[in-house]
Amino acid sequence: MDAYPWFNLIDSRKVLCQSSAMKKEIALGLLTVLFWSTSATAFKISLTYIDVLPLLFFSVITAVIVLGGYLLARGQFAAVFRLEARDYLFYLVLGILNPFVYYWMAIKAYDLLPAQIVQPINYTWVITLSLLSVPLLKQRLSKGQILATLIAYAGVVVLSFGASGSQEGGINFFGVFLAVSCTLIWALYWIYNVRSSQEPIVGIFLNFAFSLPFIGGACYAFSSGGMMDIRGLYGALWIGCFEFGFAFITWITALKSAGDTNRVTNLIFLTPFVSLIFIHFILGEEIRVQTYAGLFLIISGIMIQKYDEILNRS
Secondary structure, eight states: OOSOHHHHHHHHHHHHHHHHHHHHHHHHHHHHHHHHHTHHHHHHHHTTTBOHHHHHHHHHHHHHHHHHHHHHHTTOGGGGGSOOHHHHHHHHHHHIIIIIIHHHHHHHHHHHSOHHHHHHHHTTHHHHHHHHHHHHHOOOOOHHHHHHHHHHHHHHHHHHHHHHHHSTTSOOHHHHHHHHHHHHHHHHHHHHHTTOOSOHHHHHHHHHHHHHHHHHHHHHHHOOOOOBOHHHHHHHHHIIIIIIIHHHHHHHHHHHHOSSHHHHHGGGGGHHHHHHHHIIIIIOOOOOHHHHHHHHHHHHHHHHHHHHHHHHHO
């Protein structure tokens, strides 16, 4: 008989707690994947009823309400008013980058290209992040990263030719330019966001809140306002809730509860594959061979880069 049976009991409880925490982080991560997988379809459907900038404006208003409600429910809303002036300026700049500039470009790309083209290209931001780390963070570009970059952007080229086969008049180069360029904005946003010392949801709430005057001004200056259907507002509500608000909440909560964040972050690469299911069965886009090939190259490039990072750490 074990002389110290409570040791086994304590160890069993630790294992159960760790198992429960792991289930929670995986469940929240997969829920985030599901939320973000609907965004491409939601953008395309909504854009048939509402212009790009009004769609972004009403989506961001919805996100501010969702994120603000979450902070209130958690008793953290007062933290929004306890920052220093330089912190508010910091989140103002980040808010201009994302959601204002990034989503303006991304949604316009969805307006110009099939969803199955834009969605995979968006995931090259991981590669863009490593490229920007060279001049901004003074990091060196390894041979593995160079290989990963070449393979991932070969995927973008393949997807671009897929776009030419799915539209009359050939490739919409401006749409491809926007889809690729917005990954630069997203990567810049996350590089500078690392400097944030605030509760992440507080920071994201401020980003969205500070972006509203700029999006509203852009609506006034650039949007005709001619196309406005109630169904477009339904789309904005969906995007504001599930692309922005709830998705960021579940994602950040998953990362906080994760013993190993790689377990959670790796889940996010399921998103483009799940997204293609919605794009095919809800939007009715016929998924082309070039889309599968381009997506395979992009994900391969990202995996090579992640493997290279692991080798460099060890």
